[in-house]
Amino acid sequence: MEKILKGNAVIGQSGGPTAAINATLSGVIRGAFEASCIEKIFGMRNGIEGLLGERLVALDDLAADEEGLKILEQTPAAALGSCRKKLPDPHSTEPKDIAVFEKIFEVFEKNDIRYFFYIGGNDSMDTVAKLSEYSKKNQYEIRLIGVPKTIDNDLVGTDHTPGFGSAAKFIATTVREIVRDCSVYTQRSVTIVEIMGRDAGWLTASSAIGRIVDGCAPDYVYLPECPFDEELFFNNIEKSFKEKSGVVIAVSEGLQFADGRYVGEGSQSGSVDVFGHKYLSGTGKVLENMVRERLGCKVRSVELNLPQRCAGHLISLTDIEESVRIGKAAVVAASQGESGVMMTFVRDGSVDYNCNVEPKSVLEIANKTKYVPQEYLTENKDNVTDDCCKYLLPLICGECDLKYSQGLPIHIAI
């Protein structure tokens, strides 16, 4: 057992918002409030960016406000604000790089911060790893914990990520509604639904879940894990038209041709974000135009866009409960001496779905991507298998009893 480290805690949120990132924030706040080793609880505004600017907010009142925490758990998008700041190499000898780490640890020391919780995706784990590296070199004792969040479900080392289940539930539900909408006319039509996922196709795969529930799902599902085959795409549409008038196809925004070009690339500016990722969108629109030119039938594309990550009105109870739980578990792990770790979900082998929470070294996790495995794709590579749907299904189960006021879900601002 580690010695008890007394001090204050700081919590940050980073990367793209999700509908569950505030549930994890609530979990960390709840855990910190209960932990005897933690005194004050701070939030950093806009993640590490706000920490550098010493923009801290006291969360102690909220920690004692059960109703407030409940509302926080149903509020989408990072309540503390977010950032996409990338830290420099902790081994850099450049004065401007060293200054960044010195400033961060100065803020830690000044506020007696001994517990650092960072809720985020892959790039945020990179931040935890770098702070962890740097902390080994200096004399300041602090426990640094990453808590995963990403709708993309593309972090390695965890069965799935908090936030993914709610996004998957929104996508599965919405695509089924689109399938119904597109089946009302006798006129032939193709509807292409573009779903988020630059590298990994987990979200797009989720659109297929309805197939194992009651058979209602898109006709074809194309993931970025397999090169996009134009001939297969058109042959499938023509095959479907022999049986039905309205064909619905789900595609990932990150779909690529065999030569590595993004399908949506033609319509892009080619700009990249600070992590070097290409901005993508327009894959559905490109395919829509291809269908119009080649088949001449009615065709439309629907980009599910931002609501995929912020639809707080349709969150998965499983996801929200787990998001709170992993936040609480992060505090327990830290108080027991863990540092430089990310909390992960490990699915046990029981028939009824269950996940345990375990810490894993953040070095094993940062800057890696978990793809949809090839065995989850059908032989034709134009859909996902039932086994894939069975992996996904428990994550979208359960509905939250949301609080509404005058017809609208209630949100909280911190």
Next chain:
Amino acid sequence: MEKILKGNAVIGQSGGPTAAINATLSGVIRGAFEASCIEKIFGMRNGIEGLLGERLVALDDLAADEEGLKILEQTPAAALGSCRKKLPDPHSTEPKDIAVFEKIFEVFEKNDIRYFFYIGGNDSMDTVAKLSEYSKKNQYEIRLIGVPKTIDNDLVGTDHTPGFGSAAKFIATTVREIVRDCSVYTQRSVTIVEIMGRDAGWLTASSAIGRIVDGCAPDYVYLPECPFDEELFFNNIEKSFKEKSGVVIAVSEGLQFADGRYVGEGSQSGSVDVFGHKYLSGTGKVLENMVRERLGCKVRSVELNLPQRCAGHLISLTDIEESVRIGKAAVVAASQGESGVMMTFVRDGSVDYNCNVEPKSVLEIANKTKYVPQEYLTENKDNVTDDCCKYLLPLICGECDLKYSQGLPIHIAI
């Protein structure tokens, strides 16, 4: 009191799907099941198109299935299928036009159909009006009733239309979630949300409702009822940037410049539907590109697209209850001798919201458009007034207790 007309009933759905059109179908089925003058209840597949092809489906079993009707009321998109067929002029002397009406009345007579209920929007009321005209010339006694449905809320003679409240609730909720999502970064950004509405801006206006609830709503709202002023648009963004980083703007797809050109026209094929309406989309994308070129800041556009009309997972209890009620009332009106009418909502003057259902001549309603009145626009024409929000608010109130199975809302197919 009219004499009692005994016979069978047929129900059809027409025009674009909504999340409430099946609740109205359920209401008509419930009403017909209770009406002593109606024996068998038929549905026409794909509206008048299916009637011409004599594709009728018996609905008597469903009428006695309370659980089935409840699921029908939460199933989005026309369960009987829909069409966009326009009937010819009933006074036409062209043999091919006369043949259409002769065929329809032959199907009526063959199936002893004495009650005709047509659930649809403006174009569907045109169908009821034409059948009504034609029926006056022939000897066949039938009562023809239009039951409104359109998410656009653009029918005259009714306080609002069934289906609108659910679409408005989805839009108000989703745009607020987008506002939260776009407020998490310190980086300046503009987010343009494109909302359905070719001629009337009711749906776009709904995005503002949150403002009178808790202040959370888009910064600006531009409707097609007012010429789009590019300078006002950019001045407003720059004004907002002085106070905040994330600006959210709601725009109607049918936004037009002062000279009548559609803002989204540049990106369109110029094709028109059978009623001569121009297909529009891309208004958000055009504005996105304008902002990128002129301001150079981060900008994105979100087209809410099909989910606006088919998001059965987020329906308004007020809308669904009213949709059932107006369907039932249609049968009562028909059994009392009404024909050639559309059922309408009349808001009474009480402090608590209440609407009565009344029949009005379909001739007063078909082929007209109810616009958002100018007094509902702010002086600057860059938002809607609080009075507009107060008119809209009761229509989105109340949440339905939806039935789910394995994480997904249950739907029914007929």
